[in-house]
Amino acid sequence: MWQLASTGVRAHRGAFAGTAVVLAVAAAVLAITGVLFESGTRLQSGGDSASGSLLVSLASSYAGTLIVVVVMVVAATVSLALRSRRREFALLRAVGATPSQVRRTVTLEVGVVSLVAAPLGAIAGLFGARLLDPVLVSSGMVAPDFTSALSPLPVLAAVALIVVTAVPVGRLGAREAARTDPTAALQQSAVEDRQVGIGRRLTALAMTLGGLAMAFSTLFIPGTMGAAMASLSAFLLVGAAALAGPVLVGWIFDRVARMHPSGGRPATMLAVRNVRGFSRRLTTVVVPLALVVAAATVQTSVNRAISEGAEQQFVAAVEADLVVTPTEGASPDLPAQVAAVPGVASTVPLASVPGEMRTDAESGAMGWEATALRVLPLGTAAVDPDVVKGSLDGIDAPDTVAVSTDTAFMSGAGVGETLTLRLGEDVVDATVVAVYSRGMGVGAIITGPATAEAHGLPVVPDTLLVDLADGADTAGATAAITALGATAADPETHIATAMQSAGGENDIGVALLLLLLGVVAVGAASTLAMTTMARRDELALLHRTGTTRRQLMGMTTVEAAVTGVTAWVLGTVAVVPAVIGVSAGVLDGPPVVDLLSYGIVSGAVVVFALVATALAARRTTKLATAVA
Incomplete structure (x- = not known):
C-alpha cells in the first residue's frame, strides 16, 4: 500500500505540487499567527500585560477567520487534485482494488504531501513572523525593543491543523469514487454529474441559515463583538456555496448559456457548453475566488463601519463646543x-x-x-x-x-x-x-x-x-x-483627526489581511492551473475534430471570464448580509462599504482568473495540439 501511494505521488507530482504549495503557504500563515499568540502570552507572563493582551487578542481574532479560510482553500485544492484522478480510481477498482484500499492509498498520498509541505511552510512562517515586528512596534502595540518569541509550538500547531484538514478531505474525496461501480465511475469521469447528495444539500441549507442568522447577530450582541460575529457570516455563506456549488454554479451557467445565441462564435459557443457541463469542476475554482471578494470586502468594510461608529458615538456623547x-x-x-x-x-x-x-x-x-x-x-x-x-x-x-x-x-x-x-x-x-x-x-x-x-x-x-x-x-x-x-x-473635527492619526495602528491589520488574501490567491491560482492542465486530453480531442489552437485559447479565455464574474457575483452576494448586519450594529445610518477595496478586489478577481487561466492554457493547448 505504501509503494502504491508513493508511486501515485510521483506519477501525479504536477497536481500534488500545486497542492503542496497551497499547504505550505497556509501552514506559513498559521505559524505566523501562532508566533503572535505565543509572543503575547510570554509578554503577559513577563509582566507586560498591556502589550501581551493586545497581541493575544489580535492573534485570536485573526485566527478564527484564518482557520475558516485555510479549511476552505485546502479542501478545494485537495478535492480538485483528486477529482482529476477519478478515472484512475475507477481503473483500480476494475482490476480488483477494494474501496478500503483506494481510500487508504489516497489517505497515505495526501498524508505524505501534507507532512512534507506543511513543515516547510510552517518553518518559513516561523522565521518570517519577525518581519512583522517593525509593524507591531510602529503601531504602538509593543515596546520598541520587542522581538517575536520563536519556538517549535507554532510549527507543530500549524502542521497538525493542515494534516487534520487535508487528510480527511482526501479521504472523503476518494470515498465517492471508491464506492462507485467501476463502469459508472469511468462514465462519470467523462461527464460530470451536477447533482449533490441530500446530506450535502441539508448541510448547505443549514450553513446558509446559520450565516444569515450570524449576519444579524448584532441585534442581540452589541457593539464590536456583534460586528465581529456578523463579519463571519460571509465565510459561512461562501462555505454553503461551496457545498451546493455544482447545483448553484450549474444554474448560473445555464442562464449564461441561454443568453448566448447558438450561432455565435465557435470559441464562445464551446466555452458556454463547457461551463454548463463541468459545473462541479469549476466550482472548485469559483469558491476560492469568491472567498477573495468576500474576505477583503468584509474585513475592510467592518473596519470602516467601526471607525464611523466610533466617530458617531463620540460626537453624540460629547456635549461641548x-x-x-x-x-x-x-x-x-x-x-x-x-x-x-x-x-x-x-x-x-x-x-x-x-x-x-x-x-x-x-x-x-x-x-x-x-x-x-x-x-x-x-x-x-x-x-x-x-x-x-x-x-x-x-x-x-x-x-x-x-x-x-x-x-x-x-x-x-x-x-x-x-x-x-x-x-x-x-x-x-x-x-x-x-x-x-x-x-x-x-x-x-x-x-x-x-x-x-x-x-x-x-x-x-x-x-x-x-x-x-x-x-x-x-x-x-x-x-x-x-x-x-x-x-x-470641535468634536467632529477632533474625532476625525484622531481616527486618521490612528491609521498606523491599522497597519498590522492590513498586513494580516494581505497574508490572508495571499493564502486564498495561491489556492485560487493552483485550482485554476490544475483545472486547465487536467484538460489536455479534452483539448486534444477538440483539436483533432477541427478546433484551432486560437479557438482553444479563445474558449478557455471566455470560460475564465465567466468563471471570474460568477465568483465576483457569489462573493458579493455572500458579503451583503454581513455588511448590513455590521452596519446595523455599530452605525446610526445606512450600511457602509469600503468601495475602493471592493472595486480593486472585484476587478482583480476577474483579471486574476483570466491571467492564471491564460498562462496555464498556453502550455496546455500547446501540448494538446502537439499530441493531436
Whole structure:
C-alpha cells in the first residue's frame, strides 16, 4: 500500500505540487499567527500585560477567520487534485482494488504531501513572523525593543491543523469514487454529474441559515463583538456555496448559456457548453475566488463601519463646543490656563487610568485583558454615554464603575454585579452601577476619581471639554488655546483627526489581511492551473475534430471570464448580509462599504482568473495540439 501511494505521488507530482504549495503557504500563515499568540502570552507572563493582551487578542481574532479560510482553500485544492484522478480510481477498482484500499492509498498520498509541505511552510512562517515586528512596534502595540518569541509550538500547531484538514478531505474525496461501480465511475469521469447528495444539500441549507442568522447577530450582541460575529457570516455563506456549488454554479451557467445565441462564435459557443457541463469542476475554482471578494470586502468594510461608529458615538456623547488635548511640552497647569482664555465659559477635565480586566471570572486561571478606565469628574454633564441601565451617580463612590454594553456582554457583569479589575497593584471587585451604549466613543469602562485615588493611580487630565460663552469668538478662542501648547477643535473635527492619526495602528491589520488574501490567491491560482492542465486530453480531442489552437485559447479565455464574474457575483452576494448586519450594529445610518477595496478586489478577481487561466492554457493547448 505504501509503494502504491508513493508511486501515485510521483506519477501525479504536477497536481500534488500545486497542492503542496497551497499547504505550505497556509501552514506559513498559521505559524505566523501562532508566533503572535505565543509572543503575547510570554509578554503577559513577563509582566507586560498591556502589550501581551493586545497581541493575544489580535492573534485570536485573526485566527478564527484564518482557520475558516485555510479549511476552505485546502479542501478545494485537495478535492480538485483528486477529482482529476477519478478515472484512475475507477481503473483500480476494475482490476480488483477494494474501496478500503483506494481510500487508504489516497489517505497515505495526501498524508505524505501534507507532512512534507506543511513543515516547510510552517518553518518559513516561523522565521518570517519577525518581519512583522517593525509593524507591531510602529503601531504602538509593543515596546520598541520587542522581538517575536520563536519556538517549535507554532510549527507543530500549524502542521497538525493542515494534516487534520487535508487528510480527511482526501479521504472523503476518494470515498465517492471508491464506492462507485467501476463502469459508472469511468462514465462519470467523462461527464460530470451536477447533482449533490441530500446530506450535502441539508448541510448547505443549514450553513446558509446559520450565516444569515450570524449576519444579524448584532441585534442581540452589541457593539464590536456583534460586528465581529456578523463579519463571519460571509465565510459561512461562501462555505454553503461551496457545498451546493455544482447545483448553484450549474444554474448560473445555464442562464449564461441561454443568453448566448447558438450561432455565435465557435470559441464562445464551446466555452458556454463547457461551463454548463463541468459545473462541479469549476466550482472548485469559483469558491476560492469568491472567498477573495468576500474576505477583503468584509474585513475592510467592518473596519470602516467601526471607525464611523466610533466617530458617531463620540460626537453624540460629547456635549461641548471644543475638545482640547495637550501637545508635548504643554504646561501641567493647562486646565487653568484654558479656563482663563477669553470666551471660555467652562472646562471639564477628563483623564484615563490604566487597568486590567479579568476575562475568565468563572475559571480558576487568572486571565487579564489590558484596558483603560475613563475618569469622569463628579457630577459632570459634558459627557453623555447614553446610560441604558442604572445611573452614573453611583460612580462617585470608590470601587464603582459603569461599563459599556460590549463589556457587560463579554464579562457577564450587569448592574449590581462585580467586575474584577487590577488597578495598580490591587485586585478590585468593582461594583457595576450603570451600563451605557456608547462604548466605542466613550470607552469600555467609566469610573470616578475616588476609585482611581483609592488605589494610588494619579488622575492626570488628558482631554479638556470646553464650552464657550454665548457670542464668543470661536476662532479667537481656538487660536488662544493653541498658543498655550494644545490642540483645539470641535468634536467632529477632533474625532476625525484622531481616527486618521490612528491609521498606523491599522497597519498590522492590513498586513494580516494581505497574508490572508495571499493564502486564498495561491489556492485560487493552483485550482485554476490544475483545472486547465487536467484538460489536455479534452483539448486534444477538440483539436483533432477541427478546433484551432486560437479557438482553444479563445474558449478557455471566455470560460475564465465567466468563471471570474460568477465568483465576483457569489462573493458579493455572500458579503451583503454581513455588511448590513455590521452596519446595523455599530452605525446610526445606512450600511457602509469600503468601495475602493471592493472595486480593486472585484476587478482583480476577474483579471486574476483570466491571467492564471491564460498562462496555464498556453502550455496546455500547446501540448494538446502537439499530441493531436
